[in-house]
Amino acid sequence: MVRRTPASLHDKQQSLIAAREETEAEVSRLEREERFLQEQLKEAREQVRYYESLLASLRSEWGRDPPLARLVRKLG
Numbered sequence: 001m002v003r004r005t006p007a008s009l010h011d012k013q014q015s016l017i018a019a020r021e022e023t024e025a026e027v028s029r030l031e032r033e034e035r036f037l038q039e040q041l042k043e044a045r046e047q048v049r050y051y052e053s054l055l056a057s058l059r060s061e062w063g064r065d066p067p068l069a070r071l072v073r074k075l076g
Helices: 006-062 068-075
Strands: none
Touching: 006 068
C-alpha cells in the first residue's frame, strides 16, 4: 500500500486545482467560440434570405425564370 505524505497530498491538491483552472479556461474559450459561430450562422442565414429575395424580385420583374448564370451576367 502506498503511504501518502502531507507533501504528496498537497502536490496532488495543487495538481487538481491547476487541472480545474485549465478546464474552466477551456470551457470559457469554447463558449466564446460557440457564440462566434452562432453569430456567423445567423449572418449567413440573413445573407441567404437577402439573395433569395433578390432572386425572387428579379424573376418577378422579368416575368420568367431565366437560368441563374444569365441573371448573374445581367447583374455584373
